[in-house]
Amino acid sequence: MSTTPAQPAVDRLSKGFGFAVAAYGLWGVLPIFFLLLAPAGAVEIVAWRVLFSVVFCAILLSVTRGWARLRAILADRRTTLSLGLAGGLILVNWLVFIFAALSGHVVEAALGYFTNPIVTVLLGVFVLREKLRPLQWAAIAISAVAVVVLALNYGAFPWIALALACSFGMYGLVKKRVGGKVDAISGLTIETMWISPIAIGMLIVVGSTAGLTIGTVSALHTTAMVATGVITAVPLLLFAAAARRMPLVHLGLVQYLAPILQFLIGVFVLGEDMPPARWAGFAIVWLALIVLTVDMLVASRAGRQASLQSA
Structure with missing residues (x-):
């Protein structure tokens, strides 16, 4: 059976x-996984997540023979420091996300990841000095209206959503600046190594106050806690594999799957409250995302046409 010249590219895109x-599907169902770790609190879960991620990454480095690559990255002081900053940002993100999952704020966490693309655009303006296109400005203005509507509805500032959006947006910015120097396994290893002393300190504080739950609840609970390392690393490796095979525009569209799943879990599985005003706020956010997506697709098409013409 013969294949067309375009078939390998199609297969590559399909795999990506x-x-x-x-x-993104695994990231979307994480709230359910973290609920299985109760009665452990967010601080204990995040601390074990960091430490077991280091262990799992060490196993992966041994299997893939990546230790030489890791040592080469560690020799680059600037890159290593950047990954330390990334580790601090992802630590904040994990703490806020797990707190949201355990405290009945999964819908607000979903809002944070829906808002993340807007934050990324703003970081491009204020940090990278990028110029925005008209539709991008429109998306930001619509998002600002959504934040006001949701803040009035919640009766408080939606800090969980904005903390998640800002921490993950800045994490993405740091990772972008590191660029192609760092592979997924080495990057996560160095990030979690940086924050491991903090994680150990967190466990000491929890152990001396509320008490650690690992090993005291059930075999399933202990296994699930150990599995946080796998749950952390596997989606990142899948994401890295997708990024190598897909255009950034297509990957950007798939990213909405995670907050959509989190939103559905929060509303229909966990039964979180969604009064009409909150639906209105989410509808405005989704409108902003539609505007941003249209702009992304138009810009991508224009870029391809320009490349063809220059070729």
Whole structure:
């Protein structure tokens, strides 16, 4: 059976799409996984997540023979420091997300990841000095209206949503600046190594106050706690595999799968309250995302046409 010249590219894109769906799908159902870790609190869960991630990454480095690559990255002081900053940002993100999952704020966490693309655009303006297109400005203005509507509805500032959006947006910015120097396994290893002393300190504080739950609840609970390392690393590896095979525009569209799943879990599985005003706020956010997506697709098409003409 013969194949057309375009078939390898189609297969590559198809595999990339599968990896992306798997990665964002796993991120989308994480709230349910973290609920299984009760009665452990957010601080204990995050601390074990950091330490078991280091262990799992060490196993992966041994299997893939990546220790030489890791040592080469560690020799680059600037890159290592950047990954330390990334580790601090992801530590904040994990703490806020797990707190949201355990305290009945999964819908607000979903809002944070829906808002993340807008934050990324703003970081491009204020940090990278990028110029915005008209539709991007429109998306930001619509998002600002959504934040006001949701703040009035919640009766308080939606700090969980904005903390998640800002911490993950800045994490993405740091990772972008590191660029192609760092592979997924080495990057996560160095990030979690940086924050391991903080994680150990967190466990000492929890152990001396509330008491650690690992090993005291059930075999399933202990296994699930140990599995936080795998749950952390596997979606990142799937995402890295997708990013190598898919255009950034397509990958950006798939990213909405995670907050959509989190939103559905929060509303229909966990039964979180969604009064009409909150629906209105989410509808405005979704409108902003539609505007941003249209702009992204138009810009991508224009870029391809320009490349063809220059070729």
